[in-house]
Amino acid sequence: MTDLLDRPPFAARDDERFLAEMNALTRSHLEGCAPYARMWPGAREAASVAELPFVHVGLFKHLALRTERAGLEHQRTLESSSTSGGGASRIALDALSSELQARSSRAILADFVGEGRRPLLVLDSVRSLRGRGGVSARVAAALSLQPFAEGMHFLLEDSADPASMRWSAVTELAAEHDRLLVYGFTWILWLAWGAARPPEIDAALAGKTIHFVHSGGWKKLEDASVDRTRFDAALLAGLDPASRVVDFYGLVEQVGIVYPLCEAGHRHVPAWAEVLVRDPHTLEVLENAAGMLQLMNLCAYGAPYHNVLTEDLGRTVPGACPCGRTARRFDLLGRIPKAEVRGCANV
């Protein structure tokens, strides 16, 4: 179990240590997960992070990968929202990983939303919590903010309907608190709060300090021609200047590791994680060029989701970041474009 988590997330890295721990974690998965071992026959100690055996993120939609080893206690299954087609990813969670993942997300998010507890308003339905055996990506993301929460308040009557907001709950909380934390999927946050906020709510929230945290991508808002500037301005209008909108990138297949957008518009890699960019046609590692993002972390024991090749496009960015964080950084450029499947009627 890594102690890199004891370090500040975005301080100087110990690459040698990270590689050694990734090698050990990889060995554990190769020994405990037969399909993973079959994927990488002859895998051996890696001399660099680029040599570490990864899993294409789409595989978690098709195979129930799970690592068995002594002392590992499997718990719930985390499910993606399945917005990109092909079904939902299913990630086997375990007690050890869950503890590490909670520490990880807390450390990363604290750097962006600050310490201290305040009411957490979640743009979801409380019914989303009640799934048996599994937990949705949306709920998992909201739960990652629990360390900063003084109570969780679910604001939607219907998780699929942004118009089902319980504004009365917002009014009540605003009357009692000067600081609030709000989480929602990007498109829901826009439709429910950014674009449809009644005037009396503006009055109730005037001068309050709110951190809006959102994730899930911009595809639906791009289709509606809503860009980040308009999005942020709509959310922050009338609030205390210390209020912020934090857009984080994360995958259920990298639970616990989130990549908030920094003030300079980049995403930083915490000390217990790593990001590479690969050419999809050669898998060559690219520097400062666009390619598929490969994400690694030291917090995944229950299945080999410690090292995944995503279908997101990104680019590593060299040099120091104006935001002051010294950790490595990258830009998220969107998803690999999907062309139409051409064929016969049977697809």
Place this chain on the structure above:
Amino acid sequence: MSEHLAWFEDARGTACVALPFELEEVLADWSALRSRMARELPDAFQRDEWAYLLSFLERGNLLGAFVQGFGAPTDERTGVRLLARPRGPVAIWLPNNVSLLGPLALVLLSLTGNELLLKGGSQSQDLTGAFLAFATQHLAPGALKRHLTERVRYEVFDRADARNAEYARRAVLRIVFGSDQAAEAIEALPHPLDSSSCAFVDRRSEAWVSAAALDEALLETLLKVFAIYGQAGCTSPRRVVLLDGNEAEARDLRDRLVSLWGRVVKGEPAQHVASSSILGGQWARALGWDVRLAPRNAAVLAAGALDLAPFEAPMGLPVVAASVERAAETLPENIQTIGHAVGDPTAPRWLELMARLRAKRFVPLARMHHFGPVWDGIDFWRRSFEEVELSP
């Protein structure tokens, strides 16, 4: 309306087909369009698709529908046993996922003289609309242009649109390319009692090859046939069965395909194809397949035992070894085409085997994608005529 007569003859006698146009003029018009097609590729089409469509319009191929249905053209005007004429409006529901079957069906059915009602896919660009627009734009005034303009109605609407019911109510022949559910929904619409339907639904195909028959040219053909649509084509080989071979020989065959890939399949695969190949390769390995990726991650070529669990990849091609009997036993329920490279496909054993199987076509590898007046075992083109029996 059908005042132009075309004459054909087979061993049973002479058949006369009444059409609303001079058949030779329409065949000549389609041929004339080919020269324009050779100079211009509409955006909607891939180069391979356009090239196939161009070759499909060759006069001999189009006339072949009549030859297959009525016999060879003849000057004989006596001993007429049969008069055929267009049966009435034909409605065609096209698939959503951009199939070349749409334009091909349009071309073939245009020869029947029937009024055509074509519903394009509502969720995607479809090739039929693009081709019809190209044809009507570039055809010289004449019989074919007049027919396509006046007697062919092409529209795009969704499954809830009232025009579905109108098409079903008017058509005497309903042709559906689509899912099982789409075909069932259309069949449930009120339709004339004397009408009929042809549903071209979910189908799969595979390639059966024997080591002795496979030379490099046939391997290249196999790759070409596969690479056009990968796993998405109903006539694409979903797996290659090496008949009476073993697993090591299947691996060798797979390796030969990988080594030929770069020479046969040109162009850079799209990023999402490369990504899906990486995924498919890992999936296959996890299940126990022996996997190699084609250059530039263009495809997943996997060899393994016949009973390995299947993996999915848009450009994934499993190669397995099996006896003919085991290959037959493991055919999918919805098998359509078996593409063969088996030495002598006319040997009686193949006829006897096909008599027992559900497959609709047993054709050389190179003909797997070839569309014709009989499809999925259904004589849909001939069904668009009604017959008048003539006895002396």
